[in-house]
Amino acid sequence: MPKQIHLAAQLPGIHNVTVWSDPRSGSQIAIGSFVHLARTAERGKFDFFFLAEGLRLREHKGRVYELDVAGRPDNLTMLSALAAATTRLGVAATVNATFNEPYEVARRLATLDHLSGGRAGWNVVTSFDAFTGENFRRGGFLAEADRYSRAAEFLATARELWDSWHGADVPADPVSGRFVRPGAGAFTHHGGHFDIAGRFTTPRSPQGHPVVIQAGESDAGRDFAASDAEVVFSKYNRLEEARAFYRDVKGRLARYGRSPDDLRIMPTATVVVADTDAEAAAYADEITRAQVSPQTAIAHLEAVWGRDLSAYDPDGPLPDIDPEPESLVLKGHSVFRTGRAETARRWRALAHERGLSIRELVIEVHGGQTFVGSPHTVADAVDHFVQTDGADGFVFATHLTPGGLDDFVDRVVPLLQEKGVHRPDYTGTTLRDHLGLRRPPDTGRTSRTASAQWEGSAS
Template identity: 70%
Template sequence: MPVKPVHLAAHFPGVNNTTVWSDPASGSQIDFASFAHLARTAERGKFDFLFLAEGLRLRELKGRIHNLDVAGRPESLTVLSALSAVTARLGLAATVNSTFNEPYEVARRLATLDHLSEGRAAWNVVTSWDEFTGENFRRGGYLDEADRYGRAAEFLHTARELWDSWAPGDLVTDPGAGVFARPGSGAFAHRGRQFDIAGRFNVPRGPQGHPVIIQAGDSPQGREFAAADADVIFSRHGTLEDGRAFYKDVKSRLARYGRRRDELKIMPAVTYVLGDNEADAAERAAEIRRRQVGPQTAIAYLEGHWGRDLSAYDPDGPLPDVEPDLGEGVSQGRAQFRGDRGETVRRWRALAAERGLTIRELVIEATGRQTFVGTPASVADQIDTFVQTDAADGFVFVPHLTPGGLDDLVEHVVPLLQEKGVFRADYTGPTLRDHLGLQAPRTPRAARTPRKVS
């Protein structure tokens, strides 16, 4: 059986409790120097891409700005445009919301990034579910889940029509006349449930044709959306067995859309901790988790699920003895508090009782993601095992320190993966599609006639 290549990407930590703020090596999460350091490190390690998440509103807890979040984070596409000037091969992936934006403007900005970076742009297509975030936008904003994914699918298809309104060769350079567009270039018309637009797209087709499309989410709707339209799915699962089940399920959906298994890369979010030996690494990992989930973080997380002020409870004591308030709640803008909070609380009570967990220990358990812990050699082996046994195609590493959190991985683990022959020694092409082994999209002219969407 042929050896599968390992794909690696980096995530710049955002609105979460990943960063260990108390560490002396923890730096700014808004200064450009931090973004540049992480990007250059990822490129030195020959990573496929750097991924930026984005929140559209400062989250709140009990009616106040949630002071455990990053405030002042600059807009992702602007940051990536600047990073395109200080990197040469690294893919640049931005989260852009499909609920509160419009296809023409997003397609234009992404095509621009693809040109500026010479073919390294990617778009993580996300939706928003809450009125709280929607208050920042004219339309206000609640959409049912099915409608959100319906809008996202049409949004993406419309953006592709805009990109396809230019074909290779439509932009012509004439030494005597300068640069001009061929007749008909950029003409488009789209008629659908969500969008009814027609005109002329003013950015020529980018080096990749279409930016790489990423989808983040593990829900059934998210999996189907990824199978139909994404190039990469950014997922989350905690064990080798869960990874294999997710991989099998998502890959099995591709055939119904006429796609091959290798046309969608599955790349879960992961962390890593290295040590001189296995025991040292395990001890360091446990300490990092305790610092990530401090007392204030533990109580705040529980309050989001209980829907109550729990500040009187000891984070190192037992779970609250009160029942959750399943009304509006005390947390705004935090997607992980959706769903059946009552069922979540019941499940947590049973787990805490079974294992004797305190509030803080429970939150550490509940917020953990797959973490590779060990010596550089054992971490390289773990990464390779996941990929070779079809639990993933690669990983998006989320470091616990900014901006130097990838340094050890690139210096000590990547060379071992290269020695195994499962990771590139150097980039073999200029574009992100080259890094991921993805074919260029076709260049249809369908955008020039109206497209009906039911």
């Protein structure tokens, strides 16, 4: 039996994926845009809808970055609303482990799981930079080296909080007069990052724990995924590199007593569908050119060079002057944070070898669209990618808000269903059901105390 493909959709809130200059491009913030995209994903029997988080607007040369879409909602608040506009679709959000505390995050995620009837997912990420910290009480308090220990302890603490309520803790029996069982919600966690105790407010949610998602390509990130995550997002959407990542991460699971089936690997991807392969290819080029406007080409170049290059012609050659590796002109954009001297060397070599202008170069390194072609071509490519263990599925980011998923759902999804690799309808009600993930055991109140593991990890 072929592998079943897991599909997710996101509404990109920043970056140049979204072609806002297209006349069909709608609002980035209106509730109607989110409802349209979520309902389209549900019509296509997707596993879930995903929203990243925003903690600070990106800045370029000290001012707010103007060229990309911006302006997005608090994701858990938006997903709570969308849970009322859908009935089966999972709803997943990135929530930062640095600028939040476990009690509140665990509570909000448990609430989303209750409100959605068991459809919540949580992409655990960490930040450490002082730039983002300027919007928060503690500022940039976390050292980069402590990122994963904080994330791991944060997640473990959230799980302790979710487990502090047993499934049977709310008898709500008017005859006996017992609403709640004694001790429900009691917890104690003494660790290096968190030292907390008391009572958790929110009864055990339908999934027990929301589905835990993780994204991270580093060695530590892969280990965290293998030990703790149930879904992994990755940037590897080219088949060979994707297979290598897939093999590596799935291979790590056994070390943590887990089976390869306990983790779904889902790269982010884009898709362009047209009647014929040739039309789709032309349309994909058009999209990529729109994504890399002349101004965007210069801005990306400045991000790598670390200096003002506004005097350069985007249709001319790359600058002769060298990058300033210490200077950061684009803040809040993780892609351009490190390794910029090496990137500049690579870009120069490529431009020289191929005779590319600045904009052509940026288009080239941008990478274009992931799946391009007629509906049959795209369906075959998506299926092949999954069946040959490049992935378990994809998170699609669409270049048009909110209609960018329509073609895929109307024209490609039926083909995947015909192939028997995508569900004709939902067979379960929870996100765990869709992803084929086990429910965590309802072990009752097992608050750990004085966990040496956490104390050690943060020293």
